[in-house]
Amino acid sequence: MSDAVDPECERLRQYLLAGCSSDPYLLALWFVDPLHRVPGNPEAEESQLPFEHLDVCQQCERWFYDTVPSEALKRQARMLQYCCSSMFASVEEWERRQVNRFAYSIYPTGDVCWSIDGRPTFASYCPWCSARLPDKPFISSPDWPNGKG
Numbered sequence: 001m002s003d004a005v006d007p008e009c010e011r012l013r014q015y016l017l018a019g020c021s022s023d024p025y026l027l028a029l030w031f032v033d034p035l036h037r038v039p040g041n042p043e044a045e046e047s048q049l050p051f052e053h054l055d056v057c058q059q060c061e062r063w064f065y066d067t068v069p070s071e072a073l074k075r076q077a078r079m080l081q082y083c084c085s086s087m088f089a090s091v092e093e094w095e096r097r098q099v100n101r102f103a104y105s106i107y108p109t110g111d112v113c114w115s116i117d118g119r120p121t122f123a124s125y126c127p128w129c130s131a132r133l134p135d136k137p138f139i140s141s142p143d144w145p146n147g148k149g
């Protein structure tokens with residue numbers, strides 16, 4: 001009987017899958033967003049409920065980690081540390097995606113320097129979203145966050 005899924009649990013799981021079109025990477029992004037904004041429906045208050053349930057229901061928590069690969073959770077958690085997904089891609093996935101490479105560096109003068117494809121540019125703003133670039137890397141460790149979530 002431990003395999004029986006409570007109807008309320010099943011309803012919440014279906015809600016989560018429908019909200020992300022059954023895309024585990026989208027579900028991971030939804031999960032790691034502290035505001036849990038529903039993809040395509042950022043104002044929906046009810047979207048908090050399934051995530052609160054995951055915190056208190058071991059069955060659903062296990063279902064979640066079976067559904068969403070830990071690699072997806074790590075990637076999406078890291079992406080949220082960046083100003084936008086384009087910047088994330090050009091810092092962390094430029095090789096695979098064949099896009100320009102953005103990198104944090106320190107110029108010989110000691111100044112912070114964001115380089116593009118290895119050339120120092122001293123860019124101050126993100127070319128995609130216009131956010132001011134930080135004076136340190138977006139994420140200090142390539143392993144962050146360790147483990148799940």
Ligand SMILES: [Zn+2]
Pocket residue numbers: 006008009053057058059060061
């Ligand atoms: Zn449950």
Ligand SMILES: [Zn+2]
Pocket residue numbers: 083084085086087126127128129130131
């Ligand atoms: Zn940006």
